[in-house]
Amino acid sequence: MPRSSAVDIDPFGLNLMAMNSTPDSARPGPRAGFLLAASMTVTFALLRIALTRSPNSDFDVLGHNIHHLFTGVLIVVASAIPIATGVRSPRVLGGLTALLGVGLGLVLDEWVYLIVTDGSNASYLLPESLIGGVILVTVASVYAISLSIFRSR
Numbered sequence: 607m608p609r610s611s612a613v614d615i616d617p618f619g620l621n622l623m624a625m626n627s628t629p630d631s632a633r634p635g636p637r638a639g640f641l642l643a644a645s646m647t648v649t650f651a652l653l654r655i656a657l658t659r660s661p662n663s664d665f666d667v668l669g670h671n672i673h674h675l676f677t678g679v680l681i682v683v684a685s686a687i688p689i690a691t692g693v694r695s696p697r698v699l700g701g702l703t704a705l706l707g708v709g710l711g712l713v714l715d716e717w718v719y720l721i722v723t724d725g726s727n728a729s730y731l732l733p734e735s736l737i738g739g740v741i742l743v744t745v746a747s748v749y750a751i752s753l754s755i756f757r758s759r
Contacts, residue, residue, distance in 0.1 A: 638703050639754020643747035645707025650715050650743045654736065661727050675720065678712025681705060714742040 723729035
């Protein structure tokens, strides 16, 4: 009888692995976690640099301020759904993985900022906001890389 791992557990009996028609060559490999972590980290760093240099930069649409949390959520949705439903092309999968990292970098940065500060432009520059963002992006990156390495074995 084959050994079952925590990864193989299918509590709802959906047999998702059988439903996924993606060839093995297009499945995320060990590099996927590193790509995800790198794109998250670079996005976070570039965003922090840009908004430190110009803290009062706001993205307004029809009089509504659009925080990068919302932009990040849209990017996450646009990239995660095709990844979850199966992508045949390794190149497209890599691009979507990088895009997912960009969205997560935006979401995690804004999420911690909105929780630990009053949400003002000036408070974005507070150490609590920066340290919280660094911690969240680091934890998410370690998680992505760890899963990637574990799944490749």
